[in-house]
Amino acid sequence: MNNFQWIWQYVKVNRRKLIIATFLFLISTALILVNPYIMGQIVDQVIDGNKDSLLVPFLLVMIGATLVRTITRYLYQILFEQTGQNTLFDLRQDMYKKLQELDFDFFNHTRVGDIMTRMTGDTDAIRHFVSWVSYQVLECIFYFVVSIVIMGTINWKLTLALVAVTPVIYFLTQAMARAQHPVFFQIRQSFSRLNSMVEENISGNRVVKAFVREDFEIEKFNEHNEDYKKRNMDAANVSKRFLPWQDGVANSLSVIALVFGGYLVIKGEMTLGDLVVFNGYLWMLNQPMRMSGWLINDVERFLASCVKIRQMLAAKPKIEVRNAKNQVRVQGKVEFDHVSFHFADDPEHHVLTDINFTAQPGETVGIIGETGSGKTTLVNLIGRFYDPTSGTVAIDDRNAKDYPIRELRDNISMVMQDVFLFSNTIADNISFGRPHLDEQYVQSVARIADADNFIAKMPEGYETVVGERGVGLSGGQKQRISLARALAKDPSILILDDTTSAVDMETETKIQQELGKMTTKKTTFIIANRISSVRDADQILLMEKGRVVEHGTHDELMALHGKYYEVFQKQLGLEKGEQVGNTK
Numbered sequence: 001m002n003n004f005q006w007i008w009q010y011v012k013v014n015r016r017k018l019i020i021a022t023f024l025f026l027i028s029t030a031l032i033l034v035n036p037y038i039m040g041q042i043v044d045q046v047i048d049g050n051k052d053s054l055l056v057p058f059l060l061v062m063i064g065a066t067l068v069r070t071i072t073r074y075l076y077q078i079l080f081e082q083t084g085q086n087t088l089f090d091l092r093q094d095m096y097k098k099l100q101e102l103d104f105d106f107f108n109h110t111r112v113g114d115i116m117t118r119m120t121g122d123t124d125a126i127r128h129f130v131s132w133v134s135y136q137v138l139e140c141i142f143y144f145v146v147s148i149v150i151m152g153t154i155n156w157k158l159t160l161a162l163v164a165v166t167p168v169i170y171f172l173t174q175a176m177a178r179a180q181h182p183v184f185f186q187i188r189q190s191f192s193r194l195n196s197m198v199e200e201n202i203s204g205n206r207v208v209k210a211f212v213r214e215d216f217e218i219e220k221f222n223e224h225n226e227d228y229k230k231r232n233m234d235a236a237n238v239s240k241r242f243l244p245w246q247d248g249v250a251n252s253l254s255v256i257a258l259v260f261g262g263y264l265v266i267k268g269e270m271t272l273g274d275l276v277v278f279n280g281y282l283w284m285l286n287q288p289m290r291m292s293g294w295l296i297n298d299v300e301r302f303l304a305s306c307v308k309i310r311q312m313l314a315a316k317p318k319i320e321v322r323n324a325k326n327q328v329r330v331q332g333k334v335e336f337d338h339v340s341f342h343f344a345d346d347p348e349h350h351v352l353t354d355i356n357f358t359a360q361p362g363e364t365v366g367i368i369g370e371t372g373s374g375k376t377t378l379v380n381l382i383g384r385f386y387d388p389t390s391g392t393v394a395i396d397d398r399n400a401k402d403y404p405i406r407e408l409r410d411n412i413s414m415v416m417q418d419v420f421l422f423s424n425t426i427a428d429n430i431s432f433g434r435p436h437l438d439e440q441y442v443q444s445v446a447r448i449a450d451a452d453n454f455i456a457k458m459p460e461g462y463e464t465v466v467g468e469r470g471v472g473l474s475g476g477q478k479q480r481i482s483l484a485r486a487l488a489k490d491p492s493i494l495i496l497d498d499t500t501s502a503v504d505m506e507t508e509t510k511i512q513q514e515l516g517k518m519t520t521k522k523t524t525f526i527i528a529n530r531i532s533s534v535r536d537a538d539q540i541l542l543m544e545k546g547r548v549v550e551h552g553t554h555d556e557l558m559a560l561h562g563k564y565y566e567v568f569q570k571q572l573g574l575e576k577g578e579q580v581g582n583t584k
């Protein structure tokens, strides 16, 4: 399917509007033929033929035609605009739905600025094509064909002389389209890079300021800005190469009409009135020739945008999103059976190797290990943000791959390492996973997450609106709200990825005690750096380079006198080898 056929899928739902618009367009465009014809009649009949009485009726027809043309033109332009806007609306909706469907893998490889460019600039190029370029092209074709037919009936010799230049225009148009095609793709890419850079700079503005890198960022921006300007200048240069020729050829029509037409009048093969009529229609032949260059630019911009949007719409998530037919509550048994994993773009790097463990419903699993050892990746496999490359992750003895993904995720709550809050009220953030929760419930989960106190002290309590990404809150406060959000879902499986790293140990202990008191038991995974966060877990996995190197309870691991023991000692600030008395 080419890009025109593809966009037609969206446009065709507005068929009725388009038919009316085309009808009005034909009336409006046909009326344009009236005035030059009447002018010819005025010359021949009123001036040459001395029929003065015909002047007023002729003028009235001209005024009437102009009026009707103006009204119909206004109406069809509105209808085309509505079609364009409807197309834009549907397209954006499909793109947004697609974005919700795409998985971590897509977002790992696509910059936010690039996605934003597709959602805004590209969709607008398509709207512009549907609501403006399309009828401009139609208008040009109509003018071209009709002017040739009418001029041909007046004098075929002069018409032929004028039409003789059209192959030149055709050649120029083709050559320009070929030259512009790659340039518009480059403009599109450059614009996307510029947007991505700006987006990253805004998101990272605190880092930029903290490292006093404003000048560096300005320089980087200037490079992208310069590149974007250059690409646009490339397009302007291509236009500059062709447009004067197209204009020149279009202008030559008047000269041909005047010289050759004059000659035909002198020879008596044509009346002066005919020549006036001819001249009146000349712009209709002229216009498409002049417009062709500009329209090509618009069409090329449209094509470049189509490619980017279609790429995104065609992107397939590696993990298929199937809606849950019914709500199933899992018990929360989690089993890893010989699970290994590597990212698709880095098969040499074994992020997880042969992981085996079983967590019974309601158990707590602590995961510790140095940075980059695969802890986050391991828990990401539970909610199927990625699937294992080999081995099986089973939830309640059923392969996680066999669950409709939304059904599975409905049973899991994750507090991610990189806390993200929406720019919304605190209450709405907490009830994000389960909207319309009552106030008491929201407060009760906030209490468990030790967030109730500080929220209550805020100017508008739970109705306080937090800034983008939770600006206005401390790291620990954000973590606690995000924990409350996870608890509000009342999941069977709770995953806490470094959730209490930004709170003090006392608060952490308090949170853990509250979690333990919750009525419904949850299988809980706690990723932590501090052994104090996991020491009470039913089992602890100590990870190193993607492998579980030690596995057991705190006491079992301490008795091993291995890595865990070493870490524990270090964290207590004890010298290696010193006896650790009561470890509980």
Ligand SMILES: Nc1ncnc2c1ncn2[C@@H]1O[C@H](COP(=O)(O)OP(=O)(O)OP(=O)(O)O)[C@@H](O)[C@H]1O
Pocket: 108, 343, 346, 351, 369, 370, 371, 372, 373, 374, 375, 376, 377, 378, 417
């Ligand atoms: N999207 C990705 N593409 C390629 N490699 C990745 C990706 N995400 C993580 N990795 C790599 O996978 C390994 C494990 O990462 P992971 O985030 O699971 O570690 P972690 O133990 O949770 O670390 P930390 O304690 O620092 O959060 C790292 O070596 C990391 O470089």
